[in-house]
Amino acid sequence: xxxxxxxxxxxxxxxxxxxxxxxxxxxxxxxxxxxxxxxxxxxxxxxxxxxxxxxxxxxxxxxxxxxxxxxxxxxxxxxxxxxxxxxxxxxxxxxxxxxxxxxxxxxxxxxxxxxxxxxxxxxxxxxxxxxxxxxxxxxxxxxxxxxxxxxxxxxxxxxxxxxxxxxxxxxxxxxxxxxxxxxxxxxxxxx
Amino acid sequence: xxxxxxxxxxxxxxxxxxxxxxxxxxxxxxxxxxxxxxxxxxxxxxxxxxxxxxxxxxxxxxxxxxxxxxxxxxxxxxxxxxxxxxxxxxxxxxxxxxxxxxxxxxxxxxxxxxxxxxxxxxxxxxxxxxxxxxxxxxxxxxxxxxxxxxxxxxxxxxxxxxxxxxxxxxxxxxxxxxxxxxxxxxxxxxx
DNA sequence: CGCATATGTCAACGTTCGTTGACTTATGGG
DNA sequence: CCCATAAGTCAACGAACGTTGACATATGCG
Numbered sequence: 001x002x003x004x005x006x007x008x009x010x011x012x013x014x015x016x017x018x019x020x021x022x023x024x025x026x027x028x029x030x031x032x033x034x035x036x037x038x039x040x041x042x043x044x045x046x047x048x049x050x051x052x053x054x055x056x057x058x059x060x061x062x063x064x065x066x067x068x069x070x071x072x073x074x075x076x077x078x079x080x081x082x083x084x085x086x087x088x089x090x091x092x093x094x095x096x097x098x099x100x101x102x103x104x105x106x107x108x109x110x111x112x113x114x115x116x117x118x119x120x121x122x123x124x125x126x127x128x129x130x131x132x133x134x135x136x137x138x139x140x141x142x143x144x145x146x147x148x149x150x151x152x153x154x155x156x157x158x159x160x161x162x163x164x165x166x167x168x169x170x171x172x173x174x175x176x177x178x179x180x181x182x183x184x185x186x187x188x189x190x191x
Numbered sequence: 192x193x194x195x196x197x198x199x200x201x202x203x204x205x206x207x208x209x210x211x212x213x214x215x216x217x218x219x220x221x222x223x224x225x226x227x228x229x230x231x232x233x234x235x236x237x238x239x240x241x242x243x244x245x246x247x248x249x250x251x252x253x254x255x256x257x258x259x260x261x262x263x264x265x266x267x268x269x270x271x272x273x274x275x276x277x278x279x280x281x282x283x284x285x286x287x288x289x290x291x292x293x294x295x296x297x298x299x300x301x302x303x304x305x306x307x308x309x310x311x312x313x314x315x316x317x318x319x320x321x322x323x324x325x326x327x328x329x330x331x332x333x334x335x336x337x338x339x340x341x342x343x344x345x346x347x348x349x350x351x352x353x354x355x356x357x358x359x360x361x362x363x364x365x366x367x368x369x370x371x372x373x374x375x376x377x378x379x380x381x382x
Numbered sequence: 383c384g385c386a387t388a389t390g391t392c393a394a395c396g397t398t399c400g401t402t403g404a405c406t407t408a409t410g411g412g
Numbered sequence: 413c414c415c416a417t418a419a420g421t422c423a424a425c426g427a428a429c430g431t432t433g434a435c436a437t438a439t440g441c442g
Contacts, residue, residue: 037428
């Protein structure tokens with residue numbers, strides 16, 4: 001039973017407040033440790049409201065982690081720039097300048113939830129693979145998409161979850177320079 | 192207050208049984224979802240025994256995730272084989288032929304626990320970085336170690352946690368061939 | 383203005399968790 | 413063989429969780 005109230009203008013503001021608080025706490029603590037009471041407290045409302053708005057904790061999580069990677073059209077970027085473009089784009093996605101920080105929530109949750117892991121697989125299958133399909137021969141598509149996944153998810157895990165110091169210390173330009181060639185090879189290079 | 196009983200021979204068998212059950216369940220479900228009751232049930236003993244043996248759930252987790260990566264001496268492998276050697280070694284570690292599967296437990300737990308994330312950082316600082324230090328100039332050491340971390344952790348996450356199909360489908364030889372060059376560049380290549 | 387309806391509050395529920403203490407049973411050295 | 417000591421059992425605890433229903437308040441259309 002998803003969602004209930006969404007009629008007036010004020011309700012949509014509190015609804016947005018709940019979503020924002022949920023995204024923050026899910027991203028910081030993962031699904032289990034982020035409690036409805038904490039989320040409600042951050043949104044300055046009653047825990048019961050969260051249930052009234054989103055039906056359940058799982059329903060809230062589903063809404064809080066729905067998003068769009070806004071991936072670029074690779075046929076529009078010079079072949080030699082594909083790797084750098086992708087690294088830069090994903091850093092932007094995770095840093096929150098594109099979308100919100102909810103991919104980190106999903107990643108955290110995926111560590112202990114098959115549903116969340118499946119959600120990430122769906123995102124890859126529905127967004128990353130189609131993007132690559134435009135510049136990669138079909139036969140190599142699954143393998144190259146998988147390789148891209150290993151490097152992109154590895155960056156996310158070490159930088160935003162494990163917080164490995166040298167990875168955290170790198171800025172956007174460094175990441176593009178260092179990881180770009182890897183991504184380039186995984187997408188269009190010799191394997 | 193760590194550990195208590197470890198006197199007789201039979202006690203060490205049940206102690207080992209608890210540890211094994213804990214490693215399995217922590218690896219399968221992560222720290223929060225793996226309950227002491229489930230662990231005790233799998234070990235066929237009383238939940239109270241887990242506390243008597245390991246003091247607390249956190250104590251058990253600390254014991255269940257202590258391990259040695261058994262990293263090779265890189266000065267003993269041909270420079271051109273370093274990347275392939277490392278990829279093969281880490282696959283073995285995760286697959287469980289070396290050590291046990293407890294690195295996956297730690298990785299899962301790190302998604303929602305700063306302590307677990309810190310434990311992984313300690314492992315990298317205490318085992319991976321010293322290994323690389325023997326073949327990498329000190330100035331480049333942190334950066335190269337960080338890059339290695341992104342690719343290694345990315346492989347672990349996509350293959351053993353997210354279970355991205357094409358990554359799961361690759362066998363050891365394929366992984367070595369595909370990821371080896373990346374690792375090679377991160378350790379000794381031009382950046 | 384009046385009142386139906388949406389929004390928000392409050393207290394409590396049932397469950398599950400980690401943990402504890404008192405108890406019973408098995409073990410092995412003197 | 414005895415009995416101190418260890419291993420193992422059992423029931424219960426307090427706390428925290430997601431969720432619920434009854435109730436109070438605010439909103440906005442007629």
